[in-house]
Amino acid sequence: MRDFSKLENENVEKYHYYIIGKDEKKITSKLDKLLKFYTLRFVENFVGREIIYDVSNNMLSNAGLVLSKQYEENDGIFFKVRKISFLPANVRRKSKKFYLAECTGSEEPKDFPIQIANAIQSSFTEPFTIDLVSVVRQTIPKIEIKVYGKKYQIVGGFGYKAKMFFEKTEYKDLIGGKKVVKYGLTFNAPTGEENQQYNQEVLEVIDKYCTELVPYKQTRFEIAKRLLFPEPVVVEKKFDDEE
Numbered sequence: 001m002r003d004f005s006k007l008e009n010e011n012v013e014k015y016h017y018y019i020i021g022k023d024e025k026k027i028t029s030k031l032d033k034l035l036k037f038y039t040l041r042f043v044e045n046f047v048g049r050e051i052i053y054d055v056s057n058n059m060l061s062n063a064g065l066v067l068s069k070q071y072e073e074n075d076g077i078f079f080k081v082r083k084i085s086f087l088p089a090n091v092r093r094k095s096k097k098f099y100l101a102e103c104t105g106s107e108e109p110k111d112f113p114i115q116i117a118n119a120i121q122s123s124f125t126e127p128f129t130i131d132l133v134s135v136v137r138q139t140i141p142k143i144e145i146k147v148y149g150k151k152y153q154i155v156g157g158f159g160y161k162a163k164m165f166f167e168k169t170e171y172k173d174l175i176g177g178k179k180v181v182k183y184g185l186t187f188n189a190p191t192g193e194e195n196q197q198y199n200q201e202v203l204e205v206i207d208k209y210c211t212e213l214v215p216y217k218q219t220r221f222e223i224a225k226r227l228l229f230p231e232p233v234v235v236e237k238k239f240d241d242e243e
Contacts, residue, residue, distance in 0.1 A: 012163075012188040015203065017213035019183040024150070024166045027185070027210055031154075034205045038156040038198075040164075046073060048147040051174075052221060053109050053139040060135070065120060066221050067109055067139060076102045079109060079116060083123040084219060098122065110137045143224050144172040160198040163188040171224040180227040185213060 019027070032040050049071040054060045060067055070080050079100040098119040100112065109116050117132035149167040154160075165186045172179045187206065189199040206213060218226075 011191050013191055013199070015187040015189065015206075015215065016217065017185045017187075017206070017210075017215050019166075019185055020212045020214065022183055023212065027166075027212060028152070030209055031205065034209055035154070035202065038154050038160075038202070041153045041155065043151040043153050046147075046149050046151055046165075048072065048149075050145045050220070051141050052143040052145070052224070054142045055135060055138045056140070058142075060120075060139070061221075061225075065123065066219075067116065067120075067136075069103070069109070071105075077105055078102045079112065081116060081119040081123065084221065108141075109139045113137045141174050143221075143228065144170075144174055145220055145224060146170040146172075154202060156198050158194070160190075160195060162190055162195075162199070162202065169220065171220075171227050173228045176228075178228050182223070182227075 028040060050068050052061075052066060052068045054067065064084050066080075066082050066084055068080050068082075069077065071077050081098045081100070100115055100119060103112070113133045113136040116136045120132055120136075121128060147167050147169050149165050152164040152166070154162040154164060165188070167184045167186060169182050169184060170179060171182070187202065189195070189202070207215075216223075
């Protein structure tokens with residue numbers, strides 16, 4: 001049972017990759033062959049969905065906050081508030097995540113303005129000078145992220161277990177209707193000193209032999225913003241010298 005009263009702490013380190021092409025079988029065949037002392041097992045298909053909310057001027061995301069409704073097959077539907085960093089991806093810390101009470105598919109953040117406002121305030125050390133309850137009541141759905149995937153388990157000696165997910169992710173602008181599809185892989189490496197050697201062996205095979213995989217460190221929210229709302233390219237106009 002999820003504890004909704006505190007920050008979520010994950011016991012895995014996640015490594016994300018884009019897949020060049022869609023050939024999942026080619027990648028699993030390589031891993032199955034090269035991870036000689038491990039077994040790669042298919043577990044199940046899965047579907048995930050997240051709707052990201054904000055006010056019309058994107059005040060929350062501009063302040064480094066992502067408010068969303070998360071749909072999970074095993075855990076139900078719930079609201080999530082997370083604080084993101086604007087530091088470069090290679091030096092930032094993990095985002096702070098607050099999971100709020102479960103909800104129904106038809107409920108919106110504006111139905112729980114006080115609880116969500118308190119979670120937002122808890123993300124910062126300094127108090128807000130604006131009425132957060134009023135802000136939450138004005139939020140609307142902005143972005144939908146759907147993930148269709150396959151879950152695998154990597155099992156090794158001495159009790160080692162890791163998870164790998166092949167994912168087709170659809171990013172959709174709920175206001176303008178634009179949709180972009182990306183294919184990727186996520187490796188969930190278990191934390192703890194006892195797992196470090198095994199994690200490193202798996203990562204070395206991925207990095208050396210799976211040339212179809214390109215690592216990235218952006219969050220899905222950052223990817224959605226970049227794909228759906230790209231910043232305009234500014235082209236400097238050059239003038240000929242006057243004669």
